[in-house]
Structures are given as C-alpha cells and as structure tokens.
Amino acid sequence: MAAQPYTISVSDDVLEDLRHRLMHVRWPDEIPGAEWDYGSNLDYIKELVAYWRDGFDWRTAEAGLNAFANFYTTIEGQGIHFIHEKGKGPNPMPIIVTHGWPGSIYEMHKIIPLLTDPASHGGDPADSFDVVVPSMPGYGFSAQTRERGMNTRRIAELWDKLMADELGYSRYAAQGGDWGAGVTARLGFHHSDHVLGIHTTSVTQAIPYQGASLQGLSMRERLEQVIGTPQGGYRRDFAATLSDEELEMIDQRVSWAAAEGGYAHIQGTKPQTLAYGLNDSPVGLCAWIVEKYRTWSDCNGDVESVYTKDDLLTTVMIYWVTQTINSSTRLYYENGRTLWYFGPEDRIDVPCAIAVFPKELSTPPRSWAERTYNVQRWTEMDSGGHFAALEKPAELVSDMREFFRDLR
Template sequence: MNDAVTPFRVGLSEAVVDDLRERLRRTRWPEPGTAGGWSQGTPLAWVRELCRYWLEDYDFAAAQERLNRFPQFRTAIDGLDICFVHVRSPHPGAVPLLLTHGWPGSVVEFGKVIGPLSDPVAHGGDAADAFHVVCPTLPGFGFSGKPAEPGWDLSRIADAWDQLMNRLGYPHYGAQGGDWGARVTIELARRHPASLAGIHLNMVPAVPAPGTEGDDLTDRERDALQALARHRGQGQGYVAIQSTRPQSIGYGLVDSPAALAAWIGEKYQAWSDNDGDPSSVFTPEEMLDNIMLYWLPAAGASAARIYWETAGKLAVDPVTVPAGCSIFPREFYRPSRRWAQRVFPELRYWNELGKGGHFAALEQPEAFTGEVRAAFRAFR
C-alpha cells in the first residue's frame, strides 16, 4: 500500500487564465429577475459586477500566492487522492486539530484562522492553546480526487479522515467543522470515538425531540424553529437539485464561470451576517479565491454529489465524545442548549455569539479562533 505524502501546489497557467477570461467575456447574461433584491436568486447587477472584477481587477498571480500560502500535500486514501493543508505548530504539546469545510466552501475559509490556531503566541495568545492544523479537502472538492463510483458518503469520509490523521502521526486529535464539515466531524466522533480528544462545531444540526416541537418552547427556541422553517421552505432549492440531479446542474457549474459565481454567491448573501449585501462581509478576493477552488479543478459537479451521496443517510445517534458548540446568530441551525444536549450528552462547552453566520471562520476569524480555543480548554 502506498502511504506516500507528497507536496502539492495550486498552479494557474497562462492558458487557464486566458480561458477563464475568455469565458467571462463571452457570458450570455439573462435578463434581471422580475422581483427586487435576492428573492429570485442572485441579482444580475451583483453577479455581473463580481464577474467584471474577476475579469478586470482580480490579480491571478497574487491569488496563486494566497492559495499556496500554507503547506499543502496530497496522499492516496481508499483509492482516492486527498489534498490537505498541514501546518505544524512550533509549540510543544500542541493538539492535532482536523478542520473540515463544507459546501460551497473550501480550505480558503480557514485562511485567517490557521495562523492563530497553530501559533497563538505570534498572534497575542497562549502557547497552551496551540494546535497542529490539518485541513483536508473533501472528496470531489478542490484538488482532491473525484470519485468515479458511488459510495463516498459521510462514513467513508470519516474513515478516510481518521486514516489521514494516523498517517500524519496523530493517533489522538480534535476535530472541528461547520456545514458538511460538521456532519463529517459528527460521523467521525460516532465511528472513531477513541481517536478524538473532542469535537467543536459551528453548525449544530440539533432540533427538538420528535413530537415535542410545541412543548414549553422559549421565545428563542421559537425564533430558531421559524428561521429553520424559512430556510427549509425558501432556501433549500440547491439541496433538492444537488441531492437528486447533481450531474445536470454540474454542466453549467463546470462550463460557465458566471453560473458558478452566481450559484455560490447566492449562499454568501443568504448565509452570512450581512446587511443584504455579501460584499459588506467578504472582499471580492475572498469570494473569488473560494470560487477558484471550484473553477480550476472543474469541481462543480463532483462537489455537488456529496448531497446525492448523503440523501436520507444522516444519522441521529448520540455523540459520546466531549463536544463544544458555538452558535452564530445568522447560522440557519440555531438550536438551544437543551436540544443540543440530546445529541451531545458530553457537551462541555456552549456559547451563543452576537455576530457572524454560516462562514464563521471567514466572517469572524477572531471569534471563531476564540471559540475553538475555549472548547478545547474545556476538554482538558
């Protein structure tokens, strides 16, 4: 068995950049929506401006440096190449920490927190809070391999992540995640509890026990259920498509940079803590660097398939490892502590924050870093 771990770098050749620019120039735009704002999806003016920036102002050489600013590697696990960032802490006693992204995210989300987590002293923190940071790219996403057959569900990903950490010399580690990263982290805790020092989640998929939705709810719990109902009723069209017909939507996402920018950009607006405009939270570079990790490897279809692979397979068994949960106010799952306690009986850390959304590490990096540190202090 080949356990080799080899260095990896993202490359942006002149031919790739020229092709992208030509596609942006030749975009065939639809007319504006018939309703205002974002109610019918990404507004024409907003996505045209993002694509104009991508074509005219985005510095591809600088982007290549940003995408390669942390050490990246590739290794084969269960027949698939897995790409990952690995930053070892300079501090003795650092805890190995696995950070897993989701959709439509990537390892770009962690760019502001890897430094503070791995070297807290250099960022005004305490060496006792240091982590060796590992950020793998999900199968089918970014520059990880694209599965050629069905079967890469959450269980298989969790097993691969545990194998990766062991291969790197980390038999005992912590795990953190949001979005699909939260689901993978939960599955990892269920399947490999002895490997884990604890888990931290910034998306907590917990709801009231069946049949108790109307019983003795607090005002905050009612608000949380209403927000989740709005998300399920108005904001899950992408789930219906990607969990049933990922191949069909994939043609547009792989062929058209404008389609990809509109599909992902809509989630920046819907899920972040903004005043209606995601540009108030994210710079164009932050949005486009993430989109580039879908465009460059043509991962629009392969990344969408995680929804197909997991449709109807989300487990509800309790997680027995120590857990910490951070609830950001614009996350679409905002459970109460008592709901979370049903899923995480070993809940050691809980905090409800005043600002931030689904892309917590990118939106609120200082708060996110503080939450991870506080959770793992509670596990000691």
C-alpha cells in the same frame, strides 16, 4: 501512498480559457427593481464579473494558498489534498478542520495562523495546534469522487486514517461547520478512540432518537407521520415531547427550507443535471455560489461588508479550476440517502463544544444539542453567520482555544 508535498499550480491555458468565457457572457434578463428577490442580482454579478475579468489576480491567491504547507495523498483509492501546518508552542494539539459547501480550504486561511501560532497574535503558545485542513473528497484540490456512497460517514473514515495512520496522531481534536460539522460529529461518534473532543458551529446531524425509525417509510407515510420536510423531518409523536424552544427551531427549519432550500433539493436529487450549466459557465457558477455567501452571512444584504471581491472570487475559482462543482454537490445526494438517525442508546460521548452564530442557517437551543451531543461548552455569539472561519475568525478561534485547553 505516503503524503507528498503539493503545489497548487493552475495552467495558463485554464486561465486564458476562463478569460475568454468572461469576455463573452450571454447575460440573462431581470425584472426591474428585483434586487436579490429572485436570486443573484444582475447588476452586482456584472460588477463582480468585470472585476474578475480585469482586476482579480489568481496568481496572488494561488501564492497565498501555497504559503501553507500543502500535501497530497491517496487513502483507499481517494486522492486527498490537505494543508498541514505545525504548531509553535510547547505541546501543540493536533486538530483536523473540515469545511463544507460551498466552502474550501480558503475558508480557513485566516484561522490557521491563529491556531498554529497564538503567541504571534496575542495568545498563549500553550494553546497552539498542529492544524490539518483537508479539501473534502470531490472538493477543490482533492480528487473528484468516482464511486457512490461518499457521504459524511465515509469522509470521517478517511479523515481518521489520515490523522491516525498517515500523520501518526493517535489522539486528535476535530472542528467543522456545514458538512464539516457532520463529518466532525461522525468523527466524534465513530472514532472516539482517537478523537479528544469536537467543536462545531452546527448540530443538524445526527437526528435524535424518535422512537420508531423513519427509514423505509413511503412518502405518503412520511407526510402523515412527520413534521418538517419529508426528507429530514421529525415524527409527530416525538414532536409532542419537545420544548417550545425546540418546536420553534423546527418551525424555523421548515420555513428556511421552503424559502432557501431549493439549492439543496436540486443538489440532493439531480446534481448531474445542474452540473452541465455550472461546470461550463463561470458566471453561472459565480452567481450560484456568491448568492449563498450573501444570504448565509451576517451582512444585512451587503456581501462586501463582510467579504472582499477577492474572497468571493478565490472561492469560486477553486471550484472552477478544479472542475469540482459536480462532485461537490453530489455530497447532498449521497447524504440524503443515508440520513443519520440515532438509536435509543446512541450519543456522541466525546466532549463537545457548540458555537452558535446568530445568522447560521439553524440556531437550535442547547437542549436540542444535548439530545445527541455531550455538550461541555455552549457559546452564543453576538454576530456572525454560516462561514464563521472566514467571517469571524478571531471569535471562532478564541472559543476553540478555551474549549480544547482543558482537553490537552
């Protein structure tokens, strides 16, 4: 199916149903003085929901998304929505930018004009890009996934077909964070014949070669032979070869998983059970998502020091109106069953750039990235967190421009 122009248009019935639900919330209790210790703070969620009900205007947000050139296509049976904005410059470089969870195409709305039209934002028109921003399968305005196995490798295959076959870009660049970083790494590894280079804000995939594979080990064997989480840890004999910086990173990842990783465990094991609550309750969905934006951003506990209420609610709304919270969280289940372990000769050989934001979930040293990536640029940012395109758009775009300039 050839890509067709697409207009985001949520029915009035969906919005009226949402308003009814927001007017009839059954609120939970909370320990006095709990703040955010137990999860999303009750007073803040009540304040946010009151604005959602009485002040937030979805039609304004919808118009903002429709200001971009939206398209819809079907690739190998999977419906894919994407933004495709052409660059304004002498020779725009094609680039596909992939979001993660709980992100969406909205996460990229600030960087798209900076990438397509640098001259209008104080940059050099020679740095312009043709920008493609898809909604991942099962996310946002793409179709819900209907079959098992939609993991980052499968998404990368769809993206390559979108870029090379559908849009005719025989050579293109790729960028992403969170799951989008995994998809981007997969593009660089499996589709190097088309990919010029990759830029990511995370290097949690792939897992470096460690000697004998961890695949197929029983849980007891993993506990005996692995440091880190049994689902994604590292062999003890491999760990003995790591630098102090790399061991510190593993300690940080283990501590983070214990303190913050509960969401990933349930989404990776029983996403269907979780979905009954999140797909039915807009307040539950809001609390589930907003807590991540607060925890994963460089905001010192004040989420609105970085994002507006409209930013947060537009993100939540994209999941709500499309009913894709269930299909989005299934990616954790699918990826958890197909962990990406490198073999002894495996490496992402295309040129790679890594932008490390200090409040990212994991901040590895360069030496760790170089085990699996052909690192040509390594930038340690002064501030910023997990949702870099939304939180630090100018800094992210500047790093992308500088890296890809030599690959044009």
